[in-house]
Amino acid sequence: MGQQGGRHGRATDAVGTRAFLRVLPLLLIAGGAVYEYCTPSGFAGSPLFSAAPLVVAPFFSLGSTITAGAVSIAAIVTVHLRYTAFHAGVYTEIATVATVCVLACFINRIKRRSDEQLASARQIAEAAQLAVLPEPAGRIGGLAIAARYEAAQADAFIGGDLYAVQDTPHGVRIVVGDVRGKGMGAVAAVAVVIGAFREAAEQEESLEAVAQRLERALAREGSRRRGIDDFEGFTTAVLAEIPHGGRLLRVLNRGHPEPVVLLGDGTVRMVTPAESALPLGLGELGSWPDRATEAEFPAGATLLLYTDGLSEARDARGVFYDPAARLAGRIFPGPEELLAELAEEVRRHTGGGATDDMALLAVRRS
Numbered sequence: 001m002g003q004q005g006g007r008h009g010r011a012t013d014a015v016g017t018r019a020f021l022r023v024l025p026l027l028l029i030a031g032g033a034v035y036e037y038c039t040p041s042g043f044a045g046s047p048l049f050s051a052a053p054l055v056v057a058p059f060f061s062l063g064s065t066i067t068a069g070a071v072s073i074a075a076i077v078t079v080h081l082r083y084t085a086f087h088a089g090v091y092t093e094i095a096t097v098a099t100v101c102v103l104a105c106f107i108n109r110i111k112r113r114s115d116e117q118l119a120s121a122r123q124i125a126e127a128a129q130l131a132v133l134p135e136p137a138g139r140i141g142g143l144a145i146a147a148r149y150e151a152a153q154a155d156a157f158i159g160g161d162l163y164a165v166q167d168t169p170h171g172v173r174i175v176v177g178d179v180r181g182k183g184m185g186a187v188a189a190v191a192v193v194i195g196a197f198r199e200a201a202e203q204e205e206s207l208e209a210v211a212q213r214l215e216r217a218l219a220r221e222g223s224r225r226r227g228i229d230d231f232e233g234f235t236t237a238v239l240a241e242i243p244h245g246g247r248l249l250r251v252l253n254r255g256h257p258e259p260v261v262l263l264g265d266g267t268v269r270m271v272t273p274a275e276s277a278l279p280l281g282l283g284e285l286g287s288w289p290d291r292a293t294e295a296e297f298p299a300g301a302t303l304l305l306y307t308d309g310l311s312e313a314r315d316a317r318g319v320f321y322d323p324a325a326r327l328a329g330r331i332f333p334g335p336e337e338l339l340a341e342l343a344e345e346v347r348r349h350t351g352g353g354a355t356d357d358m359a360l361l362a363v364r365r366s
Helices: 004-038 046-056 062-080 088-132 183-203 207-224 323-327 335-350
Strands: 142-149 163-169 171-179 236-241 248-254 260-262 268-270 293-296 302-306 356-364
Touching: 004 046, 046 062, 046 088, 046 183, 062 260, 062 323, 142 163, 142 323, 142 335, 163 183, 163 356, 171 183, 171 207, 171 302, 171 356, 183 236, 207 236, 207 248, 207 293, 236 356, 248 260, 268 323, 293 302, 302 335, 335 356
Parallel strands: none
Antiparallel strands: 142 356, 163 171, 171 236, 236 248, 248 293, 260 268, 260 302, 302 356
16 A cells, blocks of 8 residues: 555646646637737737747647647737738747747756656655565464555655564564654664664564664664764654464553554554653663553454654644544454545545655554
8 A cells, every 4th residue: 555545636636737737728829819819910919829838848748849839820820811911020929939939848858857857766766665664564473464654745755754564483573663854864764773673573582672672773873973964863663562372462662652452343442651761762861661561452453553644633723633532433344444544534634734754554463
């Protein structure tokens, strides 16, 4: 699923805009022709005729741009056939439109080169995201898994939100986190956290030990880089562990939004930590012992983990989206349907104006 749902609404808007842009040049040419035909000889519709190729140039092909200019000139000639002879103003008008059409062709070529470079950059960004933040498998350790990344910025692929799921000898272990800041520093921190989690999840006996490994990895990487702009080491995160063949869930929270457990009957339970803890990467500010919280996770239950792009999404009145309140009493066929509905509700709640990336991860015990 990934970002596909997040881009669906924007794609629909783009289709409508492109359809309007196809019609606009014809409207401009028709408007110029009607203006010239209905006004005395000294009045020219060249601004409307010239605008037609300029509208086409940034959005359509070179051939379409030339066609718009040619049709504009043909319209001028056709309208002035009502006169027995062309006067100097008509030739000037034709020369003006032809000159603008040539300039529009240059604009079209420049725009095409820019689009090709942008497409290449997007392909690189997609490949980088798949390398840094791979999509988890649909089933891991007997659990149904769904993940979704919704970027606040259109066509963005990489951000500071992260998730990973891994089947280990200790059970299925999960991390969902949010790196402070944006840009390549945040991406570097995401790579460090996920890399350290993959290794620690296999080797460490407890979630507390996994959290300490992540803490040390961020501290080690931060010391290798100069300045806060080079590396973002402040990461809120929640770690979860679902032992094989049991009804138990362990959660360790490092300053992250509380996970939600949706039971099969629609009951919603928040997994609230017994003791607050600082985010990862702030160990130098103090020492707080990590303590995992245990909760019941029976068959048919779904664990929802998310970043603050969900819980801090605001509507026009500034009201936050409350996932626990919104999900209470509702039953979903599976984790993918749950995440798809959440993403759509957040878009409606914010009016499509989300300001932060949103990572969602849902795990269901069959």
